[in-house]
Amino acid sequence: MAKQLIDQFAATLPPDKRTSVYQSTKATHEKRTKMLFDQFAEPNRLRHLAGEIKQHVLEHLDTLLPAVETKLQANGVKVHWAATAEAANEAVLAIMRARGATKMVKAKTMVSEETGLAHFLEKQGIEALETDLGEFIVQIDHDHPSHIVRPIIHKNRREIATSFEKHGLGAYNDDPQTITRRARVFLRQKYLQADVGLTGANFVSVESGRIVLVTNEGNSRFSLAAPKCHIAMVGIEKLVPRDRDLGLLLNLLARSATAQQLTVYTEFISGPKAPTQPHGPEEMHVIFVDNGRSEVLATECREILRCIRCGACMNVCPVYRQASGHAYRAVYPGPVGAVLSPLLAGKNFPELADLPKASSLCGACNEVCPVDIPIPDLLLRLRDKGKREGASKASAGTPPMGAWALLASQPTAWKAALTGGYIMNYLPTKLLPIPPLRAWEDSRTLPAWRGGEFRRWMKERSKS
Secondary structure: OOOOOHHHHHHOOOHHHHHHHHHHHHHHHHHHHHHHHHHOOOHHHHHHHHHHHHHHHHHOHHHHHHHHHHHHHHOOOEEEEEOOHHHHHHHHHHHHHHHOOOEEEEOOOHHHHHHOHHHHHHHOOOEEEEOOHHHHHHHHOOOOOOOOOOOOOOOOHHHHHHHHHHOOOOOOOOOHHHHHHHHHHHHHHHHHHOOEEEEOOOEEEOOOOOEEEEEOOOHHHHHHHOOOEEEEEEEOOOEEOOOOHHHHHHHHHHHHHHOOOOOOEEEEEOOOOOOOOOOOOOEEEEEEEOOOHHHHHOOOOHHHHHOOOOOHHHHHOHHHHHHOHHHHOOOOOHHHHHHHHHHHHHHHHHHHOOHHHOOOOOOHHHHHOOOOOOHHHHHHHHHHHHHHOOOOOOOOOOOOOHHHHHHHOOHHHHHHHHHHHHHHHOOOHHHOOOHHHHHHHOOOOOOOOOOOHHHHHHHHHHHO
């Protein structure tokens, strides 16, 4: 991952990558907004309800987790518990070694990105191949995903064609259909050769013990068709109380993530294949992963665990659009990552304490979140935590804010400043004899000063 602060990374981002990220996120966000408001009379009411459902889960994990374990076991599933990333990886390795397995095909799962599972297994001599097209490209490039839903949002088709040529998947051809066909041909044999198929879970119903997977490529179905063993790595927060809750959450997830009414493949998996079924895994394991989530539950930022990994907050975020996912230096980028990544870092919080400051606090991330996470509030709480713990320092060139705080707390002085602020529109600030201001503006373009216009508008409106 990149080591620079976000603004430093963004300053060096190649224009074509910024364009790829910006255009893709903007288009998806606009389609998502139109679809939600065209198809639902009160989409915000649905978001609030979904948020309440997920918050209920967080507040009752102590009873819901044992309940879902009982239901899964009744369905023939073997349940494992992993307190740490290392424990989760070791659990996967133990299952594979018990079966003498050496080949795995993986569907897309963010929790396995957290634990570094593929790299861990490779060091143990086990092939762990990503089958989601974006994740597959990231893997062969030794890269990192830069978006929760679209791992290669930062790449264009020319870069992908170059990678395929480099790794012997065909002569250079940047036609998207050709790229997809070549990946399909390569992966098809891998599915047939695999001993184990690994997935995550978008949701797990406590009522029925069913695991729900949503994909658009069908790779998760291929990953479960031939292998005799299915392993699901699941964050402990992925529960929903009832099957009926899925109707709401699946509708919001698809529209928020990819602006679809429903993903192409929505799978409900109850357990290993029944004796009457001709195909499918004969053995199924679910590994519930904590990896810092219990500690997050104990903080004032616990609402971030409502996240259903749709990426809508990234698609609308002006900072993410300019910086791209790699600027966040963690598995989870964007607004959700600016909250979740420092919290999951635990003792390493200081290394990521700058992430909560990478936000304009415009509130757009909260407005689009399908489970109504108050991300701006959480960012402010983490900024305060960073300051109190001495982990968060001002970016280079940031001027002292004490004078501004004093001015903003004096109504008379504030009104006078709003009136006189127009001089800033005519004064070249780079010539101001204040070094901090000059350094600050080197990386920023100030908008035209408009102070006082709201007050005048309100005064005129009150007359009518």
